[in-house]
Amino acid sequence: MQTRYAVFLFTIVTSIGIAEAGKPNPNGNKPRIITTTDLGADPDDEQxxxxxxxxxxxxxxxxxxxxxGCWKKNQSDTEMLDTLVNAYGQCVDNLKVHADGFPSAQYLKSISVMGQLAYGMSDVGDGKDSPGSELIIASVDTDDPRPVWVGGWGGTNNVAQAIWKVRATRSNEELSQFLSKLRVFDILGQDDAGAWIAKNFPEVLYIRATSVYGWAPSDEYLKEHIQSHGPLGAVYPDRKWATEGDTPAFMHVYPNGLNDPEKIDQGSWGGRFDLAKKAGIRSMKPVTNEGEFDPYLMFGNSAEGMNAIKRWSIAYDNDFAARMDWSITDTYSDANHHPIAVVNGDISRRVLEVTAAPGSTVVLSAAGSSDPDEDALFYAWSFYQEPSSYTGAVKIEDTFAAVAKVNIPSNAGGKNLHMILELHDDGNPNLYAYRRVIINVK
Known part of the structure; x- marks a missing residue:
């Protein structure tokens, strides 16, 4: 076992430096992510x-x-993951026709590794390092200022083991530096490691998302737009229970201009979360021992629950369908591509902030927005009330024009207003881009 792990660890250390992925992005647009998945427990991980x-x-x-995880307490190989990456390998040349930045299948294989072989905190401790836990350490240690978001699609004991080793082998200052770059997006809680992390290392930004069902597309949509599309469609299984319960873990950090993932209350394709930590967000029913770690505090879903995801359903459904189209065509003009949203001359995807006085008017302009296919563009400006500290009504003039005017309420002093530009084209399917402008009223 130790020999096999040593080979994996050499692969981890060398692969993280590969130029095509994991490198610092000067624009800061690409999030760094690691996915841990209990493949085989539920078809939704494959989906x-x-x-x-x-x-x-x-x-x-x-x-x-x-x-x-609690539904699959032992793992032995990466066979299911390899099948999915191999299917990607059959499609990646087509995908690269339609957008830059797709990693090679070879690279993805180099970072496809085994994590902890057994369940929860029973497999965390001295001498229990795994290729997965070592990969997490190596990634966080990389000389890159961006945080590392770990999506827990099953249990989170790989993260726990990484923290355990760093605590045991480094100074308190070095441990603090390590933890400051670590983010965990835990789907439903599927072992006791999450409670252990939250209890003992409260400085880790730890989200436990429990409203992860009810937002996904229908079986009919999946048959028409996903499962019928080439090698990747062929490995997208029918649901057994719910569809794609793990997807919010990476949709939260999807860089589409809608949100800053560090500001978890803003709302995104992955949901919206309260800024106040909550006590006792329990894992799924088979995890029965989290009370041992009480009190532990985590960030949890806001009151909207899964509706914070579903409000964007047309956009993320069409995004998936278009990308599956990309996977089966090697001709750029045979598929649709995303428009580019510009606000007040800013061409990035970052969240913008402006200041305004009560009773004033703020002009927001999407002039310069474009579409790579030269499709017609449609604009919609809206006030996103849930993350805003101002809770009254906000009047927007020319809501469906490229240039809109926001009338700042006279009683909005000291509050903020979150304004969303939702831009889409008239291609097939319609594809969306967003920009968020936060108006701070002084």
Whole structure:
């Protein structure tokens, strides 16, 4: 076992430096992500992995780790993950025709590793390092200021083991530096490691998302737009229970202009989360011992629950369908591509902030927005009330024009207003881009 792990660890250390992925991005647009998945427990992990792979150009994917969880307490190999990556390998040349930044299948194979072989905190401790836990350490240690978002599609004991080793082998200052770059997006809680992390290392930004069902597309949509589309469609299984329960873990950091993932209350394709930590967000029913770690505090879903995801359903459904189209055509003109949203001359995807006085008017302009296919563009400006500190009504003039005027309420002093530009084209399917402008009223 130790010899096999040593080979994996050499691969991890060398692969993280590969130029095509994991490198610092000067624009700061690409999130760094690691996915841990309990493949084999529920077909939804395979479903979510297909969506992640056709979106792979939007992220710096630094690890794909096979993990355990309360529904699959032991793992032995990466066979299921290899099948999915091999299907991606059959499509990646087509995908590269339509967008830059897709990693090679060879690279993804180099970061496809085994994590902890057994369940929860029973497999965390001295001498229990795994290729997965070592990969997490190597990724966080990389000389890159961007945080590393670990998506826990199963249990999170790979993260726990990484923290355990760093605590045991480094100074308190070095441990603090390590933890400051670590983010965990835990789907439902599927072992006791999450409670252990939250209890003992409260400085880690730890989200436990429990409203992850009810937002996904219908079986009919999946048959027509996903499963019928080439090698990746062929490995997208029918649901057994719910569809794609793990997808919000990477949709939260999807860089589409809608949100800053560090500001978890803003709302995104992955949901919206309260800024106040909550006590006792329990894992799924088979995890029965989290009370041992009470009190532990985590960030949890806001009151909107899954509706914070579903409000964007047309956009993320069409995004997936278009990307599956990309996977089966090697001709750029045979598929649709995303428009580019510009606000007040800013061409990035970052969230903008402006200041205004009560009773004033703020002009927001999407002039300069464009579409690579030269499709017609449609504009919609809206006030996103839920993350805003101002809770009254806001009047927007020319809501569906490129240039809109926001009338700042006279009683909005000291509050902020979150304004969203939702831009889409008239291609097939319609594709969307966003920009968020936060108006701080002084």
């Amino acid at each position: 979510s992995m297909v969506r992640l792979l056709v979106c792979a150009n939007e992220f710096d994917i630094e690890g794909l780790i096979v993990s355990t």
